[in-house]
Amino acid sequence: MIKTQSLSKTYGQFTAADDINFEVNPGEIFGLLGPNGAGKSTTINCISGLLKPTLGEVYINGFSVLSDAIKAKASLGLVPQDLALYEDLSGQENLNFWGQAYGLTGDQLKQRIKIVLEQVGLTSRAKDLVNTYSGGMKRRLNFACAILHEPKALLLDEPTVGVDPQSREHLLTAVEALKNQGTAVLYTTHYMEEAERLCDRIAIIDHGKIIAMGTVADLRNQMGEKDLITLQGDFSEVDEATLEDFEVIEWQDQTIRFMAENAAAKLSDILSRFKPGQIKQTAVQQASLESLFIKLTGRELRD
């Protein structure tokens, strides 16, 4: 339903997206994970037609976004990272506007507005101005605007940023419902637990490239049984040979990250290799999507 082929986007010497290839099938939620500046938004913008790829192709519902844009866009819903609403209009008026932008009119539009308001739990506030809504309600309305026309493909660019737990639950439930109805969903998020809960498959993107892709189980397997150990302190005078028998991911003056099997048992040995006072904090993370992410990118997801 959503397909990218060798998608690349460059700005002069800078490559924001580099040879991105993936496919999102109907009824599938595909997660795109990566730290800020990794190329997620560039990829989403190329798919939604906001940016023209430097190379490659994007297909939505079989239509090329480049050469058959209107048909491709008619099958697509976009929930942008930043709110795209008229705050001085009511929720219903906003939905009416976006519905017409997607070509809905008359009774069909009215019916759809009623349904999506129920889906996002805003029926009782439909006639209130958006500037009276809470942040979470605005996010829900932002989401509702994208699903009015029952798109076959839906792009969600970090839809739950700054959302209260109640609104987040509303949104996640609505996304799961869309998946069950057969919608292909491309979902970017900073929240690993959201990705683990929602996504059937995940691609990890960094420096514009996909560095890992697969189901959550596949990706976990890539970590094996190794745990992630993070030491914080002053390591400016520590020799890197200190941890030569471990798989070191990151070595900086204040932070060292490395992988170790059965980390808990080896911790006292590891700590004894450092002088007293050098280590200020120690963290052990069991094999997870988050630890895999750090292993692959050397960065935390929220960096």
Next chain:
Amino acid sequence: MVFLSMPSTVASIRLKRIFREKWGLFSWLAIPLVIMFLMSLIAGVGGGKLTGRLLVTDYDESTVSQFVTGGFAQGPLAEIFTVKQVEENEGKDIMDAGDASAWIIIEKGFGDAFINNHNTTIKLVKNPAQSILPQMVETSMKLLIEAASYIQVLFSKELSVLKPMLEQQKFNDADLVVLTLGIKKQIERLEETIFPPQLELIKQEVENTETEQTNISFGFLMFPGAVFMALIFSANSMAVNIWDDASNGVIPRLSSTPSALSAYFNGQVLAAFGIFSLIVLVLGLFGVLYFEIPVQKLPVMMLWLVFSGLVIYMLFCLITLLMPTTKSANIVVNATTFPLLMLGGSFFPMETMPGWLATIGQFLPNGYLLKGLKDWLVRSEPMAEVMLWPLIMGLVMFVVLWAVNRVLINRLIHKV
């Protein structure tokens, strides 16, 4: 086909938002009217007709002095000035109180001095709080004095015949016949020099004389410019709103829908058309009621003003869309607005500007369109003569800017 409704959807949303911000709409209408009223007060009138008071102290009371002051009591000047004969003390008090535009003092012996070709003085005191009316008095006096000096040179012989008659106040028929024939002969002699038949005078009856000079008041002179001011204010605001829509994510999101951004832009133009129509209707009716603009001129005036508003809106959209941020769009559009208002005849009628400044103003888009309208509306000049070229130029500008703006709006998404 359903996407053809997008411009009307965008327009209705824009209009809804404008009407919700009632103070914004109100200010577009009210500010120009307030400025027009204040400017009329500054010009020394109460906002209606341009009228003033002229004081005359005539110590000479001769036929010649009455001829000089009589010029203000007849013809077009009489429509403007109320002439009041005053004693010197009374004149001083009235001028000190600022209750007259100017005061003419004619000394005793003025008539004799004129007849005998001697130097003499007319004293003119102007009210410094006023500008136009005292200037009119001064200019009229200069013209009269110039005319008098020509009479002295050309008819010195006839004046010498007239002098004893005036002194004795005795006019016999024979002397008058001699005097008249002398003047006639002199005019015939000068005719070939003064009136060489190089121009052919074609008399043409003017059909509509309802808005002759007698109806021209300062307020009426300002009125079309004030309507332009309302159009410029609203065009400014609506053009910058496009950048707001880009900043708040609406335009980028719209570009991911099947609706083209050009349809969005056309919707904005449609909304601007609606707002301009409303402004012009309200202010046009005000003009009919207050300035007695002939109702039959209202439709053309309204169409012209709405058209002018759209041309100005396109210009502001161009500036807005060329800017890199909302803030810079705001700053530059505002920085453009005020020179357009000042020089284009909205704050001050071009008639009151120095010639060179008025020339600049007439070459600005709003000034050019305003001049065409005023020449027809205020001066009753033929429509085809004064409005055709501004119409053509305005149409060309509108079409070119519309085409450019449709392209530029697609680039806006890359700036946010």
